[in-house]
Structure formats: C-alpha cells, structure tokens
Amino acid sequence: MTDKIRKVPDGDPSGPSLSKTSSGTPASLPAGTPYEAIKAIPVRHYGRWVSAVVVVALLAWLIYAFSQGNIIWDTVWGKLFDGTILSGLWSTIVISVASMALGLVLGVLFAVMRLSKNPVTGAVAWLYIWFFRGTPVYVQLLVWFNLSLIFEYINLGPIYKNETVDVMTPFMVALLGLGLNEGAYMAEIVRAGIQSVDEGQTEAAHALGMSQPKTMWRVVLPQAMRVIVPPTGNEFINMLKTSSLVSAVQYTELLRASSNIGNTAGAVMEMLFVASIWYLVLTSVFSVGQYYLERRFARGSTRNLPPTPWQRIKANLTTTKRSEVSA
Structure with a gap:
C-alpha cells in the first residue's frame, strides 16, 4: 500500500514532498509536480579527527623532546649561513648537477645501445648496467x-699522459663515482621511456x-620525456642526498664542511642539524621544479593539467569558506 502524496497549498515554496511506499522506496509523483529541495547532510568522519589528534600529539611530543635535549640551538641558527657551510652547499649543488648531467648523457647512450639490434653494443650496455647497479656507490667511490x-700513470698514448694521483682529484673521483653509477640507473629509465x-x-x-x-x-x-621526467627528477633529488658520500674521498661538500666545523667547535650534533636543514631546503626547492617540469611534459597526454600548488591552496580555501557558509 502506498501513502498519499502530501498536498501543499498553492504558493508554498517548499512544494509537495515525496512520500514513500511501505517498502521504503519513493512513490512516483504526477507529471509536472515540482520536487522538494534535498537537504544534504555531510557524513561525519570521526576517525579522521581521532587520527589527526593522535598525529598532532605525537608531533608535539617530538618537538618538545628535541627542545628539552642538550642541543645548543643558537649554534645551529648562528652557523646556518656560515661561509664554510655556504661554500660546502655550493659544492654539493655543483657535484650533484654535474654528476646528474653525466649520468643523463650516459643513460641515453647506453639505453639506445641496449635497444640496438647489434648484439655487441647490446651486450656492452647490459654489462655496464649490471656492474654499476650491482655494486654500492660507496665502493665505487673508493675504487676511483x-x-x-693499480695504475701509476694514466697513459692514453700521444693524446694524454699524467700521473693518476694528479688526475684523480677529489672532484674528479666524486664525478666519476656518482656519474657512472647514475648512468646505469638512467639507462633503464630512458629505455623504459623509449619503449613506452x-x-x-x-x-x-x-x-x-x-x-x-x-x-x-x-x-x-x-x-x-613524459615517462622519463618523473623518475629522473626523483633520481636527481636522491643524488643530492647521495652526494654526502663523497666526503669519504676528501671532497668538501655540505656534510664534510659541517663535520669539520662540528669536530673543531665541539658541536657535532648541532652541525649535523645544520646540514640536515640545508638538505631539506635543497630537496624542497628542486621538488617544486620537478613538479612544474612534469606538468609541462604532461601537456597533450592529459585532458586537464594537474593544479599548481597555488591553485590547490586557493581551492582548499574556497572549499573551507563554502563549508563555513553551509554550516
């Protein structure tokens, strides 16, 4: 049995309401009858609030623990823009960019060689990738x-000849160690992009x-490039952090510069915090650049480009304002 539709006097803006059958399904209205406006009630997600409170509490506890630790924060902020630290920061950027450029060139070269129908070039490319991906970059740095x-002289015949000690400067060792290792990973990334x-x-x-x-x-x-760019950006950000290993071969980059000051001034932990802050700054800046580069190469492959960070902020602010108005 179906309930009757509630009659609403003429002029009532709410219009007639939709009654329900005994089974709970809406009853049909006569043709031309206006529907009542539906009042949507948002679902309350209590679990989100509980998890947010837990995360904020843990974060507050972590901050409090470090604030109460035996750390001289004045030293951290005072040495953040020290000349030696900034010089090491610049050396980190230089070696990371140079090694990534070398790795990208080698990656394209060996990716094309591996995809070649020539069995010799394909085998050489496979051996190169197998060796440099299979051994730790730290070991490769120590070998260089x-x-x-092993070799007292580097002798290229009439082209070049010099003592190995003079050739293998800390910068050259860092460049070869990081660049050749990165080339093996970039070869696989480029190969996957080409095959796509x-x-x-x-x-x-x-x-x-x-x-x-x-x-x-x-x-x-x-x-x-649409497939190559995202993992390449990740590899470069990883390179910024991996460059800290070159301190083992006497190259004065950010970590080594910080450690030298820390060992001299007796502020080891404080200088490690300084290095960590600058590494976070570098990775954050280059992550933003990676995002915009990916967005550029996404043109033509997606109907709508992903929003920029500023567009996301504006959208969130607009959503918040609408929620406040609705409440």
Missing part, C-alpha cells in the same frame, strides 16, 4: 679514489624518410 694503487612510445611512431617517421638517429631525436625522445 685508490686507482693510483608506440612503434607506429617510428614506422611513420621512417616512411617519411627520416633516419634512425633523427627519428630517435625528433620523434621518439620528445614523446618519451
């Missing part, structure tokens, strides 16, 4: 640093008379 124990491009693109370019190198440079790689 102690290379003079449909083979029809290459066939169409060849049908137009384009050579294999020109097809790779003008057709395949620009489309593969």
